[in-house]
Amino acid sequence: MKVGVLTGGGDCPGLNAVIRAVARRSAERGHEVVGIREGWLGLVEAMFEPLGPREISGLLPRGGTILGTSRTNPYKLGTVDAVLRNFEGEGLGALVAVGGEDTLGVAARLHAEHGFPVVGVPKTIDNDLSATDYTFGFDTAVFICTEAIDRLHTTAESHNRVMVVEVMGRHTGWIAVMSGIAGGADVILIPEHPISVEEACDDIRRRHERGKDFSIVVVSEGYELEGMADESEVDQFGHVRLSERGVGARLAGEIGARTGYETRVTVLGHVQRGGSPTPRDRVLATRYGLKAADLVHEGRFGRMAALHGDAIVDVSLEEATRELKTVPEDWYEVAKAFFG
Numbered sequence: 084m085k086v087g088v089l090t091g092g093g094d095c096p097g098l099n100a101v102i103r104a105v106a107r108r109s110a111e112r113g114h115e116v117v118g119i120r121e122g123w124l125g126l127v128e129a130m131f132e133p134l135g136p137r138e139i140s141g142l143l144p145r146g147g148t149i150l151g152t153s154r155t156n157p158y159k160l161g162t163v164d165a166v167l168r169n170f171e172g173e174g175l176g177a178l179v180a181v182g183g184e185d186t187l188g189v190a191a192r193l194h195a196e197h198g199f200p201v202v203g204v205p206k207t208i209d210n211d212l213s214a215t216d217y218t219f220g221f222d223t224a225v226f227i228c229t230e231a232i233d234r235l236h237t238t239a240e241s242h243n244r245v246m247v248v249e250v251m252g253r254h255t256g257w258i259a260v261m262s263g264i265a266g267g268a269d270v271i272l273i274p275e276h277p278i279s280v281e282e283a284c285d286d287i288r289r290r291h292e293r294g295k296d297f298s299i300v301v302v303s304e305g306y307e308l309e310g311m312a313d314e315s316e317v318d319q320f321g322h323v324r325l326s327e328r329g330v331g332a333r334l335a336g337e338i339g340a341r342t343g344y345e346t347r348v349t350v351l352g353h354v355q356r357g358g359s360p361t362p363r364d365r366v367l368a369t370r371y372g373l374k375a376a377d378l379v380h381e382g383r384f385g386r387m388a389a390l391h392g393d394a395i396v397d398v399s400l401e402e403a404t405r406e407l408k409t410v411p412e413d414w415y416e417v418a419k420a421f422f423g
């Protein structure tokens with residue numbers, strides 16, 4: 084059988100490790116593996132390339148995706164027919180779609196409406212896909228943010244400053260909470276459990292009253308500050324570009340004005356997605372890739388590889404994309420124990 088692989092949505096450390104694992108295991112089973120360029124766009128415009136031993140060599144530590152990616156939504160473009168036609172025209176018998184809620188949402192719909200032979204792999208630094216404990220890429224993003232928070236501590240302390248760190252997470256505060264706990268943040272603001280700016284200022288004041296002259300505040304890009312309007316363009320999945328709203332800078336301005344403490348902002352941005360995956364993400368991505376290849380070989384389509392505890396299992400794509408996985412109250416309580 085000819086098996087296609089595509090990577091869609093924002094890039095994410097570990098994508099190449101998935102591609103390598105799918106290609107290695109499928110080739111062992113006698114399948115031919117073909118790369119599809121730039122997410123769903125590659126099926127809309129018939130952009131294919133071979134994924135043989137030479138192409139997949141040296142991929143494990145490599146960041147980004149050798150296949151390229153895009154936020155193309157064939158449903159929004161009205162090009163589902165082209166996807167189905169080009170898939171058949173290339174002689175493909177199965178597809179492994181590696182992506183987050185958007186990319187896998189398209190996969191789930193194609194499977195439900197057309198019986199499309201697709202298997203999913205959960206990718207996103209945001210860790211907001213339900214039906215899996217962790218997505219790959221998240222561990223790397225948390226590692227990068229934690230290192231940044233550690234570095235900001237020493238400069239914050241030297242200058243007696245409040246440092247606001249804005250981290251990614253389109254709808255959820257997973258990166259903020261995990262890196263904030265790991266880095267010892269003094270306040271963390273996330274969309275799911277929104278404390279007010281005044282409450283954050285109270286925590287900072289309390290800390291300064293007990294003799295600490297600096298504070299680290301982590302804010303998730305999706306946190307809503309009062310009066311903040313979404314004016315940026317939306318992508319084909321209807322998402323605004325959150326990095327352009329500048330929540331970190333606005334929050335730093337508010338904290339500085341309300342507390343009188345000197346405040347600075349650092350926006351970590353796409354640094355969180357770039358570069359080599361952590362060992363944990365390489366291993367998770369590899370296990371997901373092998374599972375996806377197994378599901379394809381067994382003809383079990385409409386499924387997604389998932390992590391439950393320590394086990395790699397499979398769940399339905401429909402279930403995985405039904406709702407987002409938000410940060411539960413008990414995780415936020417762990418973070419809150421160290422506020423102020």
Ligand code: F6P
Pocket residue numbers: 093183207208209251252253304324325326356
């Ligand atoms: O979904 C992953 C993510 O990195 C979000 O955390 C962030 O809001 C978004 O992608 C950024 O998208 P872009 O790469 O289009 O700027």
